[in-house]
Amino acid sequence: MADTITFRPDEDARRALAVLTQDGTPVSTAVRAALIExxxxxxxxxxxxEAAALVDDEADRAEAAQVLRDMETLRAW
Structure with a gap:
């Protein structure tokens, strides 16, 4: 059985919930989907x-290039 969570929506949350449920989607389903998204x-x-930080990390890029060079020598053809 899932836990029950309650919250007090402000006006923005009420409007967002109205948009998400205007097609008949149950409130619980809309909230669950919004949380997952x-x-x-x-x-x-x-x-x-993290990817942006790695792109800017010269040491990491140099190490990755070295690994690629090392792997190239292991190719069978």
């Missing part, structure tokens, strides 16, 4: 920031 967006943002 928000978590996905946050995770993507963290990954983008």
């Amino acid at each position: 928000a978590a996905r967006v946050a995770a993507e943002g963290r990954l983008r920031a």
